[in-house]
Structures are given as C-alpha cells and as structure tokens.
Amino acid sequence: MIALTSKVCVVGDFAVGKTSVVERFVNNQFSEKYLSTVGVKIDTKEIEFPDRNMAQKLVIWDVAGSDRFGNTEFVYLRGASGYIFVADGTRPMTLGSVDSLREQITEQYGATPAVLLVNKRDLVGDWEVGEERLQQLRESYSDVFLTSAKSGDDVERAIQRLAEKIIERDLQEA
C-alpha cells in the first residue's frame, strides 16, 4: 500500500467549530464547552483508500479563528496541500469571513484543493443560511457540506472528500 502524508489547514472565523470538527474526525468526540484556540493545534489521522491501494496520513493544522489573516497566521499555512474552510450556519457573516480568507490564501499560495463545511446543522432553530445562499456557495466552492461536529453528520465525508481531491491533484502533478 502506498503511504502519503499531507498537511491540511482548517481555517475560518472564531467559534465556528473548527476544533470540534477536527476532534470529531480524529477522536470521534465532541465537547459542548467552547475553548478558544491560540496559535495552532496539530493532529494526525490516517485514511485508507483500499480501491486505490493507498493510505493517506493527514497532518491537520487547526489554525486559530480569524476573519482575516496577518503575517503570523500565514506562516502556519506554508506547505499546506489542502484547506478545510469552516463557517457557522447560525452566523451567516462567518461565510463572508471564509470568502475573505480563501481570497487571501489563493492570492498568496495559488489555487489549492479545498472543501467548505457549513457547520452546526444540528442547531435547526437558529439556522440562517437559506437554500439560495447555499446554491451560491455550491457554485463557488463545488464541495460544500452541511456538517454537525456535535452529531458527526458529514464531517468524515467532507474531510475524506478533501483527501481524495489532494490525491487526485498529486496524481495529476506526478
């Protein structure tokens, strides 16, 4: 089996659930308590693709929440093979932050495989992203997932999709 290792960065505004998404993906756990991330938290998880006879170790960089990157944060992103953009479906303005961050990243490092997670879909009563906005996002990001770190809905599928995109790109480049 071929083993690959890729660095992916999780970015988005503060308190959108980035750390919870990673915790759900890596350890299949969730905590209701909000704990703000300072700097960056690094975790790893291996995904296997038996049909490709490949295993991919993802080194996941959970970057502190921000609506705009400064020099300090940009250093964290250096060498990333993919991005997991996370927004909060109960705070539509966090979608604007994601747009802004993606623009900065593309400008600095060029187009890179990415997925968008509109998180907290378990909070049905507070959900504020309508179908029209979602359609716009699908046109812009191509891979959009409505996730819940709390229930685990679509978290694994979203990150697995990113891993596939990275492999496809790596194979293309090879």
Next chain:
Amino acid sequence: MRLPDSVAGFLQTDFLSQFRPFCFLVDSDFRLIECWGDGSWCGLEQVGKGADLRGAAPFLVGMDLGVEQKLEFVQAPGLAVAHLYLVPKGDRCYVILLDASAEHGMLQEKQQSMNELRLLHARQQKLIERQRELISELVETRSELDNLRREAERVSANKGRFIAMMSHEFRTPLASILNYSELALDSAATSNDVQKSIETITRSARHLTSLVEAVLDDATLDAGHVQLVQQDFDIRGLLENVAAMMAPLAAEKGLSFATFVDPDLPSQLHADDVRLRQVLINLLSNAVKFTIDGGVKLTATYNEGRLVVSVSDTGPGISVDDQERVFQAFERGDGQGSPGAGLGLTITLRLVELMGGEVSLDSMPGEGCTVSVHVPVAQAAGESREPVEILPTPSQDSIATKPLSILICDDDEDMVALVEHYLHRSGYGLITSSGSAEAIDKTLKFDPDLVLMDCNVPGVGGVVAARVLRERGYEKPIVALTASKLDDDEKSVFTKFFRKPAPMQDLLNEIKRLTH
C-alpha cells in the same frame, strides 16, 4: 554593547529555566543529525540519530527547511505548546523549540474572554433584531386586528341598519296591503273603495318587490355570484329608454329632465347592457328621489374606450363626510327619512367595479350632486363612429343652460313623442298632458316654465285652456303648436304661434329665447 558577564549569565539562566529550549539539527530529508537541550517536554528525547523526524514531529510535514521561520504557539500530540524556529544552515536546518505553555495559558484566557464577549454581543444583536421583528409583527397584527374589528363593527352596524330598514321599509307597505285588503273585504266597502284598495295594494306590492330585488341583488353581489353578460347593444337606445322611463317621474315632481349625449358616442357598444341599465336607473332614481326643486341631467360621453355617464341633480347635495358612507349598504347620507333600501349606490358601485370601472361623486351640501360612472367599454365589432339617428340632434344654441320644465298638451301621441325627443335632447324637463283640463291642472300644480299647447285637444280646447290659465294667474309663456287656423283674437292669447308642421329647430330656438 556587550552586557556584563554576570547579567548575561543571569538572563541566560532565567531564559533557559523558563523556555527550556530544545534544539536539533536535521538534514534536507528531516533526518536527525544532532540534538541539544531538554527534549522531555516535547516528546522527542527518544528519537535516534538518522531517524526521520516527521513521524515524531508531524509539524515538520510540508515545512520548507530552506527558509528561516518562526511559528508561535504550536501544539502537537506529545508536545507542550511551543514556539518553533527554523534556522537553515547550508543544506541542513536547526529546529528550535521553546516551551510557551505559561504564555499560552495567559493568552488563551484573554482570547477566550474576548471571543465569548464577541459571541455574546452577536447573540445580543440577534435578539435585538428579533425583538424588532416581533414588535413590527405585533404592530402589524394589531393593525390587522383593528381592521378586522372595524369591519366586524361595520358588518354589525349594517346588520342593525338592515333590520331597522326591514322593520320600517317592509312593514309600511305590508301594513298597507293588510289594511287595504281588510277594507276591500269589508262587506260595507263600495266598488270605488275596492278599486282604490286594489290600486294601493298593487302599488305597495310593487314597492315591496323593488325592495326585495335590491336586497337580493346586494346579497348576490356580496357573494360574488354576479356574472356579466357582454353583448353588442344600442347605447343611444338604452339612454333614450332610461330617459323616457325617468322623465315622467321627474315631471311628476315638477323637475326638469335633460339628456346630453356626446355626438361621438358610438351607437353600438359591447358590454353588459342589462347591468349598465340597472346602474343608470339606480343613479337617476336617486337623483329624482332626493331632488325637490330644479332638475336632473343625464350626460353620456365616450373617449378612448371609456364610457362616462354622469347624473347631476340640484338636490340637497352630500357633505364630504357622508360621501364615502353613501356607497355603503343601508346608508343614505342625510336623507335617512327617504324611502328605499339604501342599497342603490352600493349596488351601483359593485356593478361598476365588476365592469372594471369606477364611480366618482362630486357634491357639496346645498349645491346638488353629480355621480359619474367611468367604465371601459369596447365598441361593437364593425361599429361605425357615425351615429345613426332618425331625427337630427338639436343645435347647441338651442340647448337649455338651466333646469327648466315644459308642459306639452297634445292628444297626438306621435306628436308628443316627436316634441319630447327634441326637448329632452335640448335639456328640458317635460310634463305631458293629452287634454285641456289635464293641462290646466298640471300647469297650475307644477308651474312649468313654458306651456306648449295644441289647440285641437279634448275638452275645452287649447285656446280656452290658455285663457283659463291667464285668468288663474299663469304668467309664463304659452306657445301654440297647432294645425288649426286661428284668428288674431285667438292668436293674442298665446305668447307665440307655430303652425304644424313647424321647423323643430325654430321652435327650440323660440322656446330658449322665451325661457332664458
């Protein structure tokens, strides 16, 4: 400037104890060459020389070892929070880790508080926005409720008025029917009593029928069950017919009745003529009903596919406050004592709206009233703009400019119809009589502005009737229109003498001269 050795030594000791630096040198493939310091806090003390460090130190994955870098607050499995420095040296690179746990703890606490405050603020804004929406919805709901309450009150008031109307308007003719039926059935009643009773019963029954029809019409319109039946019809004929129906009622009250028809009005239109006729009869009936002195005028014009029919009267007028109310069911403005269901204008408005038109009202108290109906009406297919008239329209010069009534006395129905045709179109109200006695009675009773007298009429004849009128104080013009030959003495009784067949335009000009 170099620090004294003792100070430099102190700072070095303090720095080393606080940050516990661990440094290692790797080659371009991340293999460990050498390491220095305490690696226990970062889980790297067990790594052997020559091993790929990316397994034990995953934060090195993707790193460019050829660029000097500083990464603050890096937290990885088995690694306390560290500041990470990469210092390249040729094709090798020093990786330096400084323990940042204490600094991280303080900063995390501050950032946590700040983010929680921002979240609270965002939630507060959301709540304020929701509160605003709720207040707005509340105001809207309140307004809707107020409207519904007002509507319910209006319906309730209408119901009350309807019952009051039923009680009064229906009971009066019913009482009359009952009383006169009893009178007719009384064994002591004479044939004359029976005749009069039956006449009264018939009149009351007709009145009741018209009331019931009005109430049923209103209910049908209310339920939205009225369907318009569009067809080609003769608009001029309809106007003449309605005028012919209403003119005698106006004349009975001593009112003039004038009709002005726009020469451009097509003769054939395409609409629901039955409902249009109902509208006109409603408006004219109201005008005649509420006017005591003066007259009623019916005007019809047609412009760019819109028919405008106006009914003007010299009645008491309607105050601005009452103008909206008179279109509501069972309302009669100030004329609450007038007979009827109070539904005429309501039905008119609903029918006109059903036709896609509007009703306008122009009135001031004491200055009469004009109600205009504006309806979009198409011309009949193949309709010519040229009006087809058997009798010509009188010239504008001969048209009356003020409400005037004329009594015609002639026993020749065709002649009466002919004169009526011209006088109606010239704006005069008409009172007709077919004999000299009737002419004398009606003239003295209604005091018309001019009498048009045929000499060869049943009774004492026109000449004697004119003399009697003069003797009884009638001083207004009496014009002879006769086929008889009169001597000078007979002619002197009349203000003017016309021999049949007289040119109608001359007669109209003379009538205008004498009455204006």
